[in-house]
Amino acid sequence: MDILAKSWTGPRVLVVEDDPVAAKVAKRLFAGQNVEVDLATDGRVALEMYRTNRYRLVLSDWLMPEINGVELCHEFRNLIGPYTYFLLCSAKGQKEDRMEAYNAGVDDFLNKPLDPQEFYARLTVARRILATEDALVAQNDALEETAVKLEESNGSLHLASRRFEELFNGLPVACFTFDENGFVHEWNRHAEIEFGFTPGTACQQPVWQVFREQAHSPWTKDRVRSIFGLESHPSFDWKLKRHGKDDSYYACNVIALRDRDNRPVGAVCTNLNITTRFLAEQRIEQQMEQINQYAEELEEANRKLNHLAVTDGLTGLWNHRRFKEMLDDSFESHVRSRRSFSLILLDIDHFKKFNDDLGHQTGDEVLRLIAERLRETARPHEQPSRYGGEEFAVLLQNCDVAAAKRAAQRILKSFRDLCICGRFITASFGISTWREGQGSSTNALVTQADKALYYSKQHGRNCATHWEDVSDELQQAA
Numbered sequence: 001m002d003i004l005a006k007s008w009t010g011p012r013v014l015v016v017e018d019d020p021v022a023a024k025v026a027k028r029l030f031a032g033q034n035v036e037v038d039l040a041t042d043g044r045v046a047l048e049m050y051r052t053n054r055y056r057l058v059l060s061d062w063l064m065p066e067i068n069g070v071e072l073c074h075e076f077r078n079l080i081g082p083y084t085y086f087l088l089c090s091a092k093g094q095k096e097d098r099m100e101a102y103n104a105g106v107d108d109f110l111n112k113p114l115d116p117q118e119f120y121a122r123l124t125v126a127r128r129i130l131a132t133e134d135a136l137v138a139q140n141d142a143l144e145e146t147a148v149k150l151e152e153s154n155g156s157l158h159l160a161s162r163r164f165e166e167l168f169n170g171l172p173v174a175c176f177t178f179d180e181n182g183f184v185h186e187w188n189r190h191a192e193i194e195f196g197f198t199p200g201t202a203c204q205q206p207v208w209q210v211f212r213e214q215a216h217s218p219w220t221k222d223r224v225r226s227i228f229g230l231e232s233h234p235s236f237d238w239k240l241k242r243h244g245k246d247d248s249y250y251a252c253n254v255i256a257l258r259d260r261d262n263r264p265v266g267a268v269c270t271n272l273n274i275t276t277r278f279l280a281e282q283r284i285e286q287q288m289e290q291i292n293q294y295a296e297e298l299e300e301a302n303r304k305l306n307h308l309a310v311t312d313g314l315t316g317l318w319n320h321r322r323f324k325e326m327l328d329d330s331f332e333s334h335v336r337s338r339r340s341f342s343l344i345l346l347d348i349d350h351f352k353k354f355n356d357d358l359g360h361q362t363g364d365e366v367l368r369l370i371a372e373r374l375r376e377t378a379r380p381h382e383q384p385s386r387y388g389g390e391e392f393a394v395l396l397q398n399c400d401v402a403a404a405k406r407a408a409q410r411i412l413k414s415f416r417d418l419c420i421c422g423r424f425i426t427a428s429f430g431i432s433t434w435r436e437g438q439g440s441s442t443n444a445l446v447t448q449a450d451k452a453l454y455y456s457k458q459h460g461r462n463c464a465t466h467w468e469d470v471s472d473e474l475q476q477a478a
Helices: 020-031 043-053 069-078 095-104 116-170 189-195 221-229 275-310 320-337 351-358 360-377 401-414 442-458 467-477
Strands: 013-016 037-040 057-061 085-090 108-111 174-178 184-187 235-240 248-258 264-273 341-348 382-388 391-396 427-434 464-466
Touching: 013 020, 013 043, 020 037, 020 116, 037 043, 043 057, 043 069, 057 069, 069 085, 069 095, 085 116, 108 116, 174 189, 189 264, 221 248, 221 264, 248 275, 275 320, 320 341, 320 382, 320 391, 320 427, 320 442, 341 351, 341 360, 341 401, 341 442, 351 360, 360 382, 360 391, 360 401, 391 401, 401 427, 401 464, 427 442, 427 467, 442 464, 442 467, 464 467
Parallel strands: 013 037, 013 057, 057 085, 085 108, 427 464
Antiparallel strands: 174 184, 174 264, 235 248, 248 264, 341 391, 341 427, 382 391
């Protein structure tokens, strides 16, 4: 943009000319360049107008009443403001005159009468010089602004440095900094308290040298090297042992500092004293071990209680309560799977005589012998229980009529060598079987086995009878 055509509060060119014809010529020449012009007819008026508008270009006649052109230029130069390019018009051409004008601050000369080509050439020079002046002023302003900002930045940096130092020293945790070679640079007050080293002792020493008396110290050359080789911030717990003092435990977090090229320049290390927490965790761990031990003992006791709750105390077999649970479960599962299962009830023959003739202790031993033989004889799918008194029960899973009869005979034969105090021990068996299509219930199954057992008792004892073999006969007798 033309320096003379920029927006302004008023015209950018002042013509000082007391000759109306010459003034008209000058204004016409400026108008050809789209430049607005103000006219002053003498030097004093021009000076007042300049104080108000501070024109960037002045074209003045040399010879004027009261104040001539050279004196006017000298007055302009004494005023503070943006630079004004001063063109002096005159027919004078002597060297001495021109030297006087140059010394007063005149920039260039135009001869009268004004020649358009010379005028436009000098105007071009004026524009270039004014543009250069403005650029220099702008650069100077920018430099001054940069200098102010730099000074402010230095002040802020100094203040930030002092604040960091105060903050670092005032942190309630032990902190220190070290460079990529491991040398300590800052050591705050809490580090002095926690570790027992003054900043004068610790700073400018490798961190592994600071803690050299620490057994199994985590601060090694390899540790420092690994810190600056990791992208993430490493953290670890470590223990400090000091002579004559209790061990201290710390949670350490290290932040590696890098420059814009991601090169390591230093690290900040914080060490939080976790001794109280560590000791509490140790106590909690010990207590948890005791609790776990108590829990295991309690679980074992509960297992024993549960076992006792479903076990016959004399024989060690399942008791009547457990037998009923197993019978119900078996009935439900076999009905669902449509598979047969069977039940054996057996009763010790003449058990009352063992008690009456040999005493109840011998009777109890008879029960234990029968129970032991049932345990030895029973197969994995057979579940013996004490039904009550001298009566026992055996559940036969997935067992049809034929298999149930074979199982009863096997158990019956295993009793043949049972003897106590010169008397053989025998038993009578009753068998019942559930199979698909049979609408029996568990009560009906027990009743059938019980009636078959009664049939065995009535027909010589020491034998086994299945309900289906005698059901018609028992029903007719009823």
